[in-house]
Structures are given as structure tokens and as C-alpha cells.
Amino acid sequence: MVDKTILTVSNVCKQYDQRLVLxxxxxxxxxxxxxxxxxxxxxxxxxxxxxxxxxxxxxxGEVTWQTQEGALSPTQMLRRLGYVSPExxxxxxxxxxEHLETFARLRCLQLGPDVLxxxxxxxxxxxxxxxxxxxxxxxxxxxxxxxxxxxxSPDVLVLDEPSSNLDEDGRQLVRELIHEVARxxxxxxxxxxxxxxxxxxxxxxxxx
Amino acid sequence: xxxxSCVWISLVALLRKDFVEELRAKYAxxxxxxxxxxxxxxxxxxxxxxxxxxxxxxxxxxxxxFFTGMSGLGRGFVKEEEARTAVLLxxxxxxxxxxxxxxxxxxAVMIAVTTLIYAMxxxxxxxxxxxxxxxxxxxxxxxxxxxxxxxxAAVVAQAGNQAMLLPVMALPVLMPLLMVAVNASRIALxxxxxxxxxxxxxxxASFPVVIVAVSLLLFEYVWHN
Numbered sequence: 404m405v406d407k408t409i410l411t412v413s414n415v416c417k418q419y420d421q422r423l424v425l426x427x428x429x430x431x432x433x434x435x436x437x438x439x440x441x442x443x444x445x446x447x448x449x450x451x452x453x454x455x456x457x458x459x460x461x462x463x464g465e466v467t468w469q470t471q472e473g474a475l476s477p478t479q480m481l482r483r484l485g486y487v488s489p490e491x492x493x494x495x496x497x498x499x500x501e502h503l504e505t506f507a508r509l510r511c512l513q514l515g516p517d518v519l520x521x522x523x524x525x526x527x528x529x530x531x532x533x534x535x536x537x538x539x540x541x542x543x544x545x546x547x548x549x550x551x552x553x554x555x556s557p558d559v560l561v562l563d564e565p566s567s568n569l570d571e572d573g574r575q576l577v578r579e580l581i582h583e584v585a586r587x588x589x590x591x592x593x594x595x596x597x598x599x600x601x602x603x604x605x606x607x608x609x610x611x
Numbered sequence: 612x613x614x615x616s617c618v619w620i621s622l623v624a625l626l627r628k629d630f631v632e633e634l635r636a637k638y639a640x641x642x643x644x645x646x647x648x649x650x651x652x653x654x655x656x657x658x659x660x661x662x663x664x665x666x667x668x669x670x671x672x673x674x675x676x677f678f679t680g681m682s683g684l685g686r687g688f689v690k691e692e693e694a695r696t697a698v699l700l701x702x703x704x705x706x707x708x709x710x711x712x713x714x715x716x717x718x719a720v721m722i723a724v725t726t727l728i729y730a731m732x733x734x735x736x737x738x739x740x741x742x743x744x745x746x747x748x749x750x751x752x753x754x755x756x757x758x759x760x761x762x763x764a765a766v767v768a769q770a771g772n773q774a775m776l777l778p779v780m781a782l783p784v785l786m787p788l789l790m791v792a793v794n795a796s797r798i799a800l801x802x803x804x805x806x807x808x809x810x811x812x813x814x815x816a817s818f819p820v821v822i823v824a825v826s827l828l829l830f831e832y833v834w835h836n
Contacts, residue, residue, distance in 0.1 A: 458698060460836060478835050486702055492695030496635040497628065508624030509703040511617035551699065 409433040410455065410559075410589060415464035417450050424450050428464070430608050434558065437581060437590040437603045442610035448593035449488065449563050451610065455591065456561055457481045480559070482510070485552035485584075487545075488563035495537030499528050499547045502536065503554060510555050526550045527572060541568040546576070553580060558588035566596065578602070621704055625712030629687070633720075643683040643724045650675045651728065655735035665800035668738055669793045675728055676753060677789060680721055681778040684760040687713045688768035697768075706831040710761065714823070717764075718757040725753040738800060745799035748808075751815035752792035758819040759784045762826040765833050788818050 410432045417425040425447040432438045440448045453459035455466055457477030468480040493502060500519060507514045514522075523532040526546045531539070536547060545568050552560065565577045581590050581603055592603055600607060612620075633639060654671050663671075691697040700709050729749055732738065760781050767776045795811040805812065 456702075457835065458701065481702060482705070484702075486698075488698075490695060491698050493699075494628070494632060494694070494696055496632050501628075501631070505624050505628045506699065506703045509621045509700075509708070511612065511620055513612070 409469040410591075411465075411467050411469065412451075412455065413465045413467075415451070415454060415466060416462045417447065417454060417459070418462045425454075425461075425610070428608075428610070430606075432589055432591070432606060434587065434589050435585065436605055437585040437592065438606045438608060439600050439603050440591065440593040440608045440610060441595065441600050444595070446610040448610055449490065452486075452488070452561050452563050452591060452593050453490075456484060456486055458486075483557060484559040484561055485555070485557035486561045486563075487548045487552045487565050489567060490563070491548055493536045493544055493547055496535055498533045498535055499523055499539075499543075499550070500532040502547055503550060506551050507554055512555060514554070522550055522554065526576065542570060542573055545569055546573060549576065549580065553584075557584070559591070560584045560588065561591045563593045564595070565592065566594070566599065618705075618708060621708045622712055622715075625700075625704060625708060626715055629712065629716045633716075639683045639686050639720050640723070642686070643679055643720065644727065646682045647675060647679045647724055647728050647731070650679065651731050651735055665740065665797045668732075668736065668800050669796035672728070672732055672749070672796060673752070673789055673793050675732075676725055676749065677756070677785070678778070679724055679728065680753070680756050680760065681781060683724075684717050684721065684757065685764040685767055685777040687717060687761075688764045692768045701834065706834045707827060709834065710765075710826060710830040713764070714758060714761040714826075717761050718754055721753045721757045722750060725749050740800040740802045741804065742799075744803070744805060745796055748792060748795040748799055748812070748815065751812070751819075752788060752795075755788045755792075755815060755818040755822065756785060758822040758826070759788065762822075762830055762833065765830065769833065769836070784822075788815070791815060791818075 412428060412430050415425055415428045416423065428451060430438070440451060442448050450459060454461050455477060457480060466477050468475045468477065497505070500523060503519045503522060507519065520532060523529060526549060528543065528546055528550070531543065536544060539547070549565070560580065566574050569577065581592070584590050590603065592599065594600060654675065658667070658671070688697070691700060729746055733742065760777065763777060763780045763784065767780065770776060791811050791814045795808050795815065798808050
């Protein structure tokens with residue numbers, strides 16, 4: 404699937420009640436590319452990412468993922484990608500380690516405690532991996548989300564404001580992840596930060 | 612690893628997560644146990660002295676079980692949507708695994724609570740009859756309730772977390788089950804033998820199978836829309 408993944412978004416519209424959030428959005432992207440979706444607050448960046456991931460239905464238009472296994476709908480693609488968003492919650496009473504362990508098993512990955520601990524250390528959570536996530540700062544929670552999104556080494560990484568709440572170390576981590584995945588896969592990134600648009604925006608899609 | 616082993620590993624992971632969370636937060640068990648305790652206490656004060664017949668006891672038992680179930684069975688999906696963790700599950704687990712995990716969790720919780728209701732009812736109301744048979748009827752009925760409610764709980768969670776919708780939506784689905792369960796419980800309380808209610812027991816045993824089969828067909832649509 405790796406080097407053949409192509410995303411095609413054709414004339415996508417999304418309407419909530421009477422409010423049109425997205426109107427006729429079209430673009431395509433393929434593996435090895437990073438696409439930045441930029442735009443003002445409320446311009447529909449997060450909605451577009453959710454539609455592309457199959458987490459929100461579209462009002463009209465079409466989204467297809469072309470993989471080596473054929474054309475997949477966003478819903479079929481859902482479990483193959485990594486997704487980070489401010490709208491994603493965590494289980495307050497579980498630790499970061501328990502999160503990673505549970506979601507690795509849900510994905511049927513056989514990762515031992517050493518690998519999980521090492522992953523959490525890479526994400527700067529080595530000291531606090533056994534503390535309940537409910538006690539974490541928002542930056543630490545963002546690191547857990549990033550770890551969860553990349554535990555299965557996805558070929559497609561969908562990031563909605565990935566640097567929000569992160570310190571400089573965390574931002575560097577995001578940079579590394581994006582460059583790592585964009586070498587062989589596809590990165591879709593929604594951001595308002597000018598620096599991120601300039602740094603990652605091989606292709607920039609503006610929603611205004 | 613083969614597909615069956617994968618499903619099993621995922622299912623155990625989901626169940627383990629739900630039980631660990633439940634042990635730490637006591638979301639479902641706390642509210643269910645309190646509801647059952649209060650209801651049974653009120654029932655015993657209200658009718659305990661009048662020595663009601665088996666039909667009244669059967670009705671009171673199932674009213675308690677039904678509303679206790681409705682007060683907690685919807686929580687599984689509602690709390691995932693409220694905490695915005697449902698998306699995490701959508702990203703990592705197949706819809707079938709999520710449905711099976713939530714169903715098994717609901718069934719385990721309801722069986723535990725029903726066992727408590729059964730024991731408390733015997734103590735508080737001093738009922739007699741074929742009590743083991745009554746327990747079997749209650750377990751089968753409870754299993755049917757858990758199966759019938761799991762899909763509806765997912766629908767309710769998507770509909771703006773309106774937990775009060777659950778009893779309204781569940782009643783028509785569970786009505787045949789409740790009618791049979793009340794009837795079978797009455798026979799058991801009158802001291803009847805299993806042979807006198809084979810048809811009723813067959814219905815109670817097949818209800819969960821039919822409901823789970825239908826739910827598995829519909830759940831993916833509900834889960835993703």
C-alpha cells in the first residue's frame with residue numbers, strides 16, 4: 404500500500420443544518436507528499452480532515468483512497484491511518500502506558516512492554532507513563548495522542564493542529580514525525596501557524 | 612497471526628479497558644446497584660406485608676430488573692461519546708469488536724446486578740417456589756436485555772447522548788422478552804418444573820441469538836454514521 408496511496412477529494416460539500424461549512428473542495432495527494440490545509444478559524448479545516456478520515460459524512464462529493472488493494476472508502480481507510488486532533492479524547496483513568504497497550508492490542512499489534520515503554524520515552528513521557536492521563540497537562544495529552552497515532556507506523560498521518568499545547572521539544576517531535584512519514588507516506592496537516600505552513604506545505608490548500 | 616486470534620486479542624483488550632475503567636470509576640455498577648437497592652427497599656416496604664401472589668412478584672421483579680438495566684446499560688457508549696474517546700475506538704478497532712466488547716461488558720454487569728436483585732428479593736420478600744429455575748429465567752432474560760439494549764445504546768449515544776431515550780426505544784424491542792420472562796418467572800414462583808415452560812425457555816434462549824445477529828448487521832452503519 405505504501406507507495407501507491409493516492410487520496411482524491413472531488414467537489415466535497417458539507418452542510419450542518421443550514422450552514423455550509425465546505426463548498427466544492429477538490430484536491431488530490433499521493434504518498435511522499437505533505438499537504439497543509441490552511442484557513443481562518445471556522446473555515447472547515449477540521450471538518451475536511453474528518454471527512455477524509457471517514458469520521459464525518461459528507462453532504463455531497465466524493466472521497467476515495469486508491470491503495471495497492473484497490474479503491475477504499477474513507478471508512479475502510481480509517482483504521483490504517485494515524486489521526487491527531489484536539490477533538491480526540493483520552494481515558495482519564497488510564498495511564499499513558501495502558502492507553503498504548505490497549506490500542507496496540509486493539510490493532511492486533513504484538514508489542515511487548517519494553518517497546519511500549521521505549522515509544523513513550525521517545526514521546527517524552529518516560530517519567531509519567533504510569534500516571535493517570537487525567538492528571539496530565541494538555542501538552543502531555545497531546546504527546547499521548549501522537550504516540551497513539553503512530554504506534555502502528557501508518558502510511559497516512561492526519562494531523563489537526565498537531566503542535567497545539569506543545570513546548571519546543573514537542574514541536575521538534577512533531578517535525579520529526581512529519582518528515583518520517585512524508586518520506587514514504589502521506590501527511591495531511593491542518594494548521595493556522597505560518598511557520599508550519601511554510602515548513603511542511605509542499606502543497607497548500609487554503610480554505611477561506 | 613490469523614484473523615480469529617486478532618479478533619480475540621482486540622476483544623480482550625477492549626473488555627479489559629472497560630473493566631479497569633469501571634473498577635476505577637464505578638460508572639455503571641454504582642448507579643445500577645443504587646437503583647436496584649432503592650427500588651427493592653421501596654417494593655419490600657410497600658407490598659411485603661400483603662403476601663402478593665406469584666404473578667405480582669414476577670411483575671415486580673422484572674420492573675426492577677428492566678429499569679435498573681435502563682439506568683446503566685446505555686452508559687457504555689454514552690461515556691465514550693461524551694469523553695470523545697469513541698473516535699479512538701473507531702480508529703483502532705473493527706465495529707464488530709466494539710459491539711462484541713460492549714455487549715459482553717453489559718451482559719457481565721447486568722448478570723452481576725441481576726444476581727444481587729435475585730438474592731435481595733428472596734431475602735426481603737421471602738418468596739418460595741422453584742428458585743433455581745427462577746434464577747435461570749432471570750439470567751436468560753437479563754442476557755436478552757443486554758443484547759437488545761447494546762445496539763440501541765449506540766444509537767442513543769449518537770443522538771446527542773439523550774440517555775432518557777433508551778427506555779423509550781428499548782421497550783418495544785424488549786416487550787416480547789419481558790412478557791415471556793414475566794410469565795416464566797410466575798411459573799417458577801408457583802413451583803413449576805422446567806417441563807412446564809419449555810417453549811418459554813426456548814424463546815428466552817433464542818432471543819439473544821436473533822438480536823445479536825440483527826445487531827451485528829446494523830452496528831457498523833450506526834457506529835460510522
